[in-house]
Amino acid sequence: MSDTLTIRRPDDWHLHLRDGAMLRAVLPETARHFARAIIMPNLVPPVVTGDQAAAYRDRILAALPDGMAFEPLMTLYLTEETDPDDVAAAHASGLVKAVKLYPAGATTNSASGVRDFDKVRGVLDRMAAIGLPLCVHGEVTDPEIDIFDRESVFIDRVLDPVRRATPGLRVVMEHITTAGAADYVRAHDSDLGATITTHHLVINRNHILVGGIKPHYYCLPVAKRDEHRKALVAAAVSGDARFFLGTDSAPHTDANKETACGCAGCFTAPNTMSVLAELFDRNGALDRLEGFASRHGPAFYGLPVNENTLTLRRGDPVSYPAAIDAGDGPVTVFDPGFALHWRVEP
Ligand SMILES: NC(=O)N[C@@H](CC(=O)O)C(=O)O
Numbered sequence: 001m002s003d004t005l006t007i008r009r010p011d012d013w014h015l016h017l018r019d020g021a022m023l024r025a026v027l028p029e030t031a032r033h034f035a036r037a038i039i040m041p042n043l044v045p046p047v048v049t050g051d052q053a054a055a056y057r058d059r060i061l062a063a064l065p066d067g068m069a070f071e072p073l074m075t076l077y078l079t080e081e082t083d084p085d086d087v088a089a090a091h092a093s094g095l096v097k098a099v100k101l102y103p104a105g106a107t108t109n110s111a112s113g114v115r116d117f118d119k120v121r122g123v124l125d126r127m128a129a130i131g132l133p134l135c136v137h138g139e140v141t142d143p144e145i146d147i148f149d150r151e152s153v154f155i156d157r158v159l160d161p162v163r164r165a166t167p168g169l170r171v172v173m174e175h176i177t178t179a180g181a182a183d184y185v186r187a188h189d190s191d192l193g194a195t196i197t198t199h200h201l202v203i204n205r206n207h208i209l210v211g212g213i214k215p216h217y218y219c220l221p222v223a224k225r226d227e228h229r230k231a232l233v234a235a236a237v238s239g240d241a242r243f244f245l246g247t248d249s250a251p252h253t254d255a256n257k258e259t260a261c262g263c264a265g266c267f268t269a270p271n272t273m274s275v276l277a278e279l280f281d282r283n284g285a286l287d288r289l290e291g292f293a294s295r296h297g298p299a300f301y302g303l304p305v306n307e308n309t310l311t312l313r314r315g316d317p318v319s320y321p322a323a324i325d326a327g328d329g330p331v332t333v334f335d336p337g338f339a340l341h342w343r344v345e346p
């Protein structure tokens with residue numbers, strides 16, 4: 001078997017870059033390996049309008065180190081006040097590639113999200129008409145619902161009704177964590193896709209809780225039982241084009257993770273490609289890594305595959321920093337818990 005793998009340059013279809021010093025610290029970690037990324041809009045305050053997305057895009061490009069190439073694909077944060085005309089104009093200008101739905105209170109910085117889905121009906125109908133995808137954080141926020149069931153209940157109570165009520169709406173189920181979510185995607189047509197993160201292919205809920213609480217493995221949706229992780233791996237390595245990489249790399253300072261009420265999010269940008277190569281290799285599916293990381297996402301979004309390539313080489317265990325300095329303090333890099341043998345060539 002060959003010890004090198006060259007693939008079209010990957011894209012990240014779900015990325016948190018934050019702003020300010022954190023943006024400057026984390027952006028190179030993604031731009032080093034990825035050509036483009038869907039940039040999540042959950043800043044404080046959120047990126048709601050086309051003007052705000054344009055300004056955020058400018059800040060990202062200004063933070064990009066000289067000599068690095070990277071294209072941020074911007075998204076708008078859907079609120080009950082979102083104006084369908086503003087969304088349509090931001091899409092028509094080429095600025096915005098998706099709209100992001102956060103149920104209010106579901107995750108980090110989601111307080112401005114949607115409570116009453118009837119209030120966003122006009123925006124969703126317009127998006128269906130113009131072919132603009134909706135990226136969904138798929139968890140209910142009902143306090144009665146167990147945290148491990150929030151994704152499956154969301155599919156039944158919210159996602160399926162919204163999709164039925166909005167024919168033609170293209171939807172990406174973000175960061176899926178259950179076998180049921182993968183099955184739901186498979187049961188539908190090409191208007192539905194799903195991103196899978198790096199960390200959900202590696203960890204199950206034991207990693208978070210057994211032998212002491214591990215805040216750096218806490219993210220939302222929370223990792224589930226190992227049978228679900230296995231189902232996600234099966235989907236990722238299957239070659240099914242409806243599944244593609246969205247790392248959900250979500251940096252928080254260690255001070256904000258290692259505390260009595262720690263933030264949700266795993267920072268996977270620095271070592272994602274090595275982790276994925278290790279996993280696909282173990283599953284005898286290295287030849288499908290390019291589909292998952294570089295081809296299925298552009299196909300869903302109607303964008304060309306990148307012209308440039310990325311080469312991985314197998315060898316001695318790869319070293320990567322345990323943390324990066326984010327200005328406000330260290331941000332711990334995701335530890336998959338096993339050695340990585342695939343190094344990204346510079
Ligand atoms: N995934 C996470 O655990 N956190 C994300 C928000 C999100 O994607 O839900 C973040 O912004 O920190």
Ligand SMILES: [Zn+2]
Binds near residue numbers: 221
């Ligand atoms: Zn989310």
Ligand SMILES: [Zn+2]
Binds near residue numbers: 014015016040248250
């Ligand atoms: Zn996210």
